[in-house]
Amino acid sequence: MKTPVLLSLLACAGLLSACDSTPRERQEVMDRETQKLDTLAERAAAKLRVAGRRAARFDSVSRVRSRQPLDPAAELALSNELLGPYATVSSLTPATIEPAFVYFMQQVRARRKQWSQRDWDYATAVSRRLNAQFRAVRLDIKGRDELHIRALQTEFTALETGRDVKDLREAVKDK
The missing domain is CATH 1.20.5 (Single alpha-helices involved in coiled-coils or other helix-helix interfaces)
Structure with a gap:
Protein backbone atom coordinates (compact mmCIF):
# COMPACT_ATOMS: atom_id res chain seq x y z
CA MET A 1 0.00 0.00 0.00
CA ARG A 57 43.84 50.92 -10.96
CA PHE A 58 41.73 52.97 -8.52
CA ASP A 59 43.88 51.75 -5.62
CA SER A 60 47.07 52.59 -7.51
CA VAL A 61 45.84 56.10 -8.33
CA SER A 62 44.80 56.60 -4.68
CA ARG A 63 48.23 55.52 -3.43
CA VAL A 64 50.00 57.87 -5.85
CA ARG A 65 47.70 60.73 -4.78
CA SER A 66 48.21 60.10 -1.09
CA ARG A 67 52.00 60.06 -1.49
CA GLN A 68 51.99 63.54 -2.99
CA PRO A 69 52.61 66.14 -0.31
CA LEU A 70 49.86 68.62 0.42
CA ASP A 71 50.41 72.20 -0.59
CA PRO A 72 50.86 74.15 2.70
CA ALA A 73 49.14 77.25 1.31
CA ALA A 74 46.13 75.26 0.11
CA GLU A 75 45.99 73.40 3.42
CA LEU A 76 46.04 76.68 5.34
CA ALA A 77 43.30 78.13 3.12
CA LEU A 78 41.05 75.10 3.57
CA SER A 79 41.83 75.04 7.27
CA ASN A 80 40.68 78.65 7.56
CA GLU A 81 37.48 77.82 5.64
CA LEU A 82 36.69 74.67 7.63
CA LEU A 83 37.57 76.03 11.06
CA GLY A 84 36.62 79.69 10.68
CA PRO A 85 37.13 81.43 14.03
CA TYR A 86 38.86 78.29 15.37
CA ALA A 87 41.55 78.23 12.67
CA THR A 88 44.39 78.60 15.17
CA VAL A 89 44.14 74.98 16.28
CA SER A 90 47.05 75.12 18.71
CA SER A 91 45.25 77.76 20.77
CA LEU A 92 42.07 75.71 21.25
CA THR A 93 41.25 75.10 24.89
CA PRO A 94 39.02 72.54 26.62
CA ALA A 95 36.22 75.12 26.41
CA THR A 96 36.67 75.87 22.68
CA ILE A 97 37.62 72.47 21.24
CA GLU A 98 34.04 71.14 21.11
CA PRO A 99 32.66 74.22 19.28
CA ALA A 100 35.62 73.93 16.88
CA PHE A 101 34.65 70.35 16.05
CA VAL A 102 31.01 71.37 15.61
CA TYR A 103 31.98 74.21 13.25
CA PHE A 104 34.37 71.92 11.35
CA MET A 105 31.71 69.25 10.81
CA GLN A 106 29.11 71.83 9.73
CA GLN A 107 31.52 72.99 7.04
CA VAL A 108 32.40 69.43 6.00
CA ARG A 109 28.72 68.49 5.68
CA ALA A 110 28.02 71.58 3.58
CA ARG A 111 30.95 71.10 1.19
CA ARG A 112 31.54 67.36 0.96
CA LYS A 113 29.40 66.68 -2.12
CA GLN A 114 31.55 68.98 -4.25
CA TRP A 115 34.88 67.67 -2.96
CA SER A 116 37.34 65.62 -4.93
CA GLN A 117 39.51 62.98 -3.30
CA ARG A 118 42.29 65.57 -3.02
CA ASP A 119 39.96 67.93 -1.14
CA TRP A 120 39.28 65.07 1.28
CA ASP A 121 43.06 64.69 1.73
CA TYR A 122 43.23 68.33 2.85
CA ALA A 123 40.18 67.98 5.09
CA THR A 124 41.76 64.89 6.66
CA ALA A 125 44.92 66.87 7.38
CA VAL A 126 42.82 69.53 9.13
CA SER A 127 41.00 66.81 11.04
CA ARG A 128 44.31 65.30 12.17
CA ARG A 129 45.50 68.65 13.52
CA LEU A 130 42.19 69.12 15.32
CA ASN A 131 42.40 65.59 16.74
CA ALA A 132 45.96 66.17 17.95
CA GLN A 133 44.83 69.26 19.84
CA PHE A 134 41.89 67.29 21.23
CA ARG A 135 44.31 64.67 22.58
CA ALA A 136 46.41 67.42 24.14
CA VAL A 137 43.50 68.92 26.10
CA ARG A 138 41.31 65.84 26.48
CA LEU A 139 41.88 65.33 30.20
CA ASP A 140 40.33 68.72 30.94
CA ILE A 141 37.24 68.32 28.74
CA LYS A 142 33.81 67.59 30.23
CA GLY A 143 32.55 64.07 29.61
CA ARG A 144 29.52 65.09 27.53
CA ASP A 145 31.70 67.35 25.35
CA GLU A 146 34.19 64.54 24.82
CA LEU A 147 31.38 62.19 23.86
CA HIS A 148 30.05 64.73 21.37
CA ILE A 149 33.53 65.21 19.90
CA ARG A 150 33.94 61.44 19.53
CA ALA A 151 30.62 61.28 17.68
CA LEU A 152 31.74 64.08 15.34
CA GLN A 153 35.07 62.32 14.73
CA THR A 154 33.18 59.15 13.85
CA GLU A 155 30.89 61.05 11.52
CA PHE A 156 33.88 62.57 9.70
CA THR A 157 35.42 59.13 9.24
CA ALA A 158 32.10 57.74 7.99
CA LEU A 159 31.66 60.56 5.46
CA GLU A 160 35.21 60.15 4.20
CA THR A 161 34.88 56.37 3.93
CA GLY A 162 31.53 56.76 2.21
CA ARG A 163 33.17 58.93 -0.43
CA ASP A 164 35.95 56.36 -0.91
CA VAL A 165 33.39 53.60 -1.36
CA LYS A 166 31.36 55.71 -3.79
CA ASP A 167 34.45 56.48 -5.87
CA LEU A 168 35.52 52.82 -5.85
CA ARG A 169 32.02 51.74 -6.90
CA GLU A 170 32.16 54.25 -9.78
CA ALA A 171 35.60 52.98 -10.77
CA VAL A 172 34.56 49.34 -11.03
CA LYS A 173 31.08 49.90 -12.48
CA ASP A 174 30.39 48.58 -15.98
CA LYS A 175 30.38 51.42 -18.43
Whole structure:
Protein backbone atom coordinates (compact mmCIF):
# COMPACT_ATOMS: atom_id res chain seq x y z
CA MET A 1 0.00 0.00 0.00
CA LYS A 2 2.86 2.37 0.67
CA THR A 3 4.47 1.61 -2.68
CA PRO A 4 1.79 3.27 -4.90
CA VAL A 5 1.89 6.41 -2.74
CA LEU A 6 5.69 6.52 -2.99
CA LEU A 7 5.58 5.99 -6.77
CA SER A 8 3.02 8.75 -7.21
CA LEU A 9 5.15 11.14 -5.11
CA LEU A 10 8.22 10.28 -7.14
CA ALA A 11 6.28 10.77 -10.37
CA CYS A 12 5.00 14.16 -9.15
CA ALA A 13 8.52 15.19 -8.28
CA GLY A 14 9.69 14.27 -11.78
CA LEU A 15 12.12 11.69 -10.54
CA LEU A 16 10.66 8.89 -12.62
CA SER A 17 11.04 10.79 -15.91
CA ALA A 18 14.66 9.65 -16.08
CA CYS A 19 13.27 6.13 -16.54
CA ASP A 20 11.70 7.24 -19.83
CA SER A 21 15.04 8.23 -21.41
CA THR A 22 18.21 6.44 -22.35
CA PRO A 23 21.53 7.07 -20.64
CA ARG A 24 22.82 8.66 -23.87
CA GLU A 25 19.88 11.12 -23.91
CA ARG A 26 20.46 11.98 -20.28
CA GLN A 27 24.15 12.49 -21.03
CA GLU A 28 23.31 14.90 -23.87
CA VAL A 29 21.00 16.91 -21.62
CA MET A 30 23.69 17.05 -18.93
CA ASP A 31 26.29 18.16 -21.49
CA ARG A 32 24.03 21.00 -22.73
CA GLU A 33 23.23 22.16 -19.20
CA THR A 34 26.88 21.94 -18.19
CA GLN A 35 27.84 24.02 -21.21
CA LYS A 36 25.28 26.68 -20.22
CA LEU A 37 26.69 26.77 -16.69
CA ASP A 38 30.25 27.01 -18.03
CA THR A 39 29.26 29.95 -20.24
CA LEU A 40 27.63 31.74 -17.31
CA ALA A 41 30.68 31.10 -15.13
CA GLU A 42 33.03 32.38 -17.84
CA ARG A 43 31.00 35.57 -18.25
CA ALA A 44 30.95 36.14 -14.49
CA ALA A 45 34.70 35.52 -14.28
CA ALA A 46 35.33 38.00 -17.11
CA LYS A 47 33.26 40.65 -15.31
CA LEU A 48 35.15 39.99 -12.09
CA ARG A 49 38.50 40.29 -13.90
CA VAL A 50 37.48 43.65 -15.37
CA ALA A 51 36.20 44.89 -11.99
CA GLY A 52 39.38 43.67 -10.31
CA ARG A 53 41.58 45.52 -12.80
CA ARG A 54 39.54 48.70 -12.34
CA ALA A 55 39.73 48.39 -8.55
CA ALA A 56 43.50 47.86 -8.73
CA ARG A 57 43.84 50.92 -10.96
CA PHE A 58 41.73 52.97 -8.52
CA ASP A 59 43.88 51.75 -5.62
CA SER A 60 47.07 52.59 -7.51
CA VAL A 61 45.84 56.10 -8.33
CA SER A 62 44.80 56.60 -4.68
CA ARG A 63 48.23 55.52 -3.43
CA VAL A 64 50.00 57.87 -5.85
CA ARG A 65 47.70 60.73 -4.78
CA SER A 66 48.21 60.10 -1.09
CA ARG A 67 52.00 60.06 -1.49
CA GLN A 68 51.99 63.54 -2.99
CA PRO A 69 52.61 66.14 -0.31
CA LEU A 70 49.86 68.62 0.42
CA ASP A 71 50.41 72.20 -0.59
CA PRO A 72 50.86 74.15 2.70
CA ALA A 73 49.14 77.25 1.31
CA ALA A 74 46.13 75.26 0.11
CA GLU A 75 45.99 73.40 3.42
CA LEU A 76 46.04 76.68 5.34
CA ALA A 77 43.30 78.13 3.12
CA LEU A 78 41.05 75.10 3.57
CA SER A 79 41.83 75.04 7.27
CA ASN A 80 40.68 78.65 7.56
CA GLU A 81 37.48 77.82 5.64
CA LEU A 82 36.69 74.67 7.63
CA LEU A 83 37.57 76.03 11.06
CA GLY A 84 36.62 79.69 10.68
CA PRO A 85 37.13 81.43 14.03
CA TYR A 86 38.86 78.29 15.37
CA ALA A 87 41.55 78.23 12.67
CA THR A 88 44.39 78.60 15.17
CA VAL A 89 44.14 74.98 16.28
CA SER A 90 47.05 75.12 18.71
CA SER A 91 45.25 77.76 20.77
CA LEU A 92 42.07 75.71 21.25
CA THR A 93 41.25 75.10 24.89
CA PRO A 94 39.02 72.54 26.62
CA ALA A 95 36.22 75.12 26.41
CA THR A 96 36.67 75.87 22.68
CA ILE A 97 37.62 72.47 21.24
CA GLU A 98 34.04 71.14 21.11
CA PRO A 99 32.66 74.22 19.28
CA ALA A 100 35.62 73.93 16.88
CA PHE A 101 34.65 70.35 16.05
CA VAL A 102 31.01 71.37 15.61
CA TYR A 103 31.98 74.21 13.25
CA PHE A 104 34.37 71.92 11.35
CA MET A 105 31.71 69.25 10.81
CA GLN A 106 29.11 71.83 9.73
CA GLN A 107 31.52 72.99 7.04
CA VAL A 108 32.40 69.43 6.00
CA ARG A 109 28.72 68.49 5.68
CA ALA A 110 28.02 71.58 3.58
CA ARG A 111 30.95 71.10 1.19
CA ARG A 112 31.54 67.36 0.96
CA LYS A 113 29.40 66.68 -2.12
CA GLN A 114 31.55 68.98 -4.25
CA TRP A 115 34.88 67.67 -2.96
CA SER A 116 37.34 65.62 -4.93
CA GLN A 117 39.51 62.98 -3.30
CA ARG A 118 42.29 65.57 -3.02
CA ASP A 119 39.96 67.93 -1.14
CA TRP A 120 39.28 65.07 1.28
CA ASP A 121 43.06 64.69 1.73
CA TYR A 122 43.23 68.33 2.85
CA ALA A 123 40.18 67.98 5.09
CA THR A 124 41.76 64.89 6.66
CA ALA A 125 44.92 66.87 7.38
CA VAL A 126 42.82 69.53 9.13
CA SER A 127 41.00 66.81 11.04
CA ARG A 128 44.31 65.30 12.17
CA ARG A 129 45.50 68.65 13.52
CA LEU A 130 42.19 69.12 15.32
CA ASN A 131 42.40 65.59 16.74
CA ALA A 132 45.96 66.17 17.95
CA GLN A 133 44.83 69.26 19.84
CA PHE A 134 41.89 67.29 21.23
CA ARG A 135 44.31 64.67 22.58
CA ALA A 136 46.41 67.42 24.14
CA VAL A 137 43.50 68.92 26.10
CA ARG A 138 41.31 65.84 26.48
CA LEU A 139 41.88 65.33 30.20
CA ASP A 140 40.33 68.72 30.94
CA ILE A 141 37.24 68.32 28.74
CA LYS A 142 33.81 67.59 30.23
CA GLY A 143 32.55 64.07 29.61
CA ARG A 144 29.52 65.09 27.53
CA ASP A 145 31.70 67.35 25.35
CA GLU A 146 34.19 64.54 24.82
CA LEU A 147 31.38 62.19 23.86
CA HIS A 148 30.05 64.73 21.37
CA ILE A 149 33.53 65.21 19.90
CA ARG A 150 33.94 61.44 19.53
CA ALA A 151 30.62 61.28 17.68
CA LEU A 152 31.74 64.08 15.34
CA GLN A 153 35.07 62.32 14.73
CA THR A 154 33.18 59.15 13.85
CA GLU A 155 30.89 61.05 11.52
CA PHE A 156 33.88 62.57 9.70
CA THR A 157 35.42 59.13 9.24
CA ALA A 158 32.10 57.74 7.99
CA LEU A 159 31.66 60.56 5.46
CA GLU A 160 35.21 60.15 4.20
CA THR A 161 34.88 56.37 3.93
CA GLY A 162 31.53 56.76 2.21
CA ARG A 163 33.17 58.93 -0.43
CA ASP A 164 35.95 56.36 -0.91
CA VAL A 165 33.39 53.60 -1.36
CA LYS A 166 31.36 55.71 -3.79
CA ASP A 167 34.45 56.48 -5.87
CA LEU A 168 35.52 52.82 -5.85
CA ARG A 169 32.02 51.74 -6.90
CA GLU A 170 32.16 54.25 -9.78
CA ALA A 171 35.60 52.98 -10.77
CA VAL A 172 34.56 49.34 -11.03
CA LYS A 173 31.08 49.90 -12.48
CA ASP A 174 30.39 48.58 -15.98
CA LYS A 175 30.38 51.42 -18.43
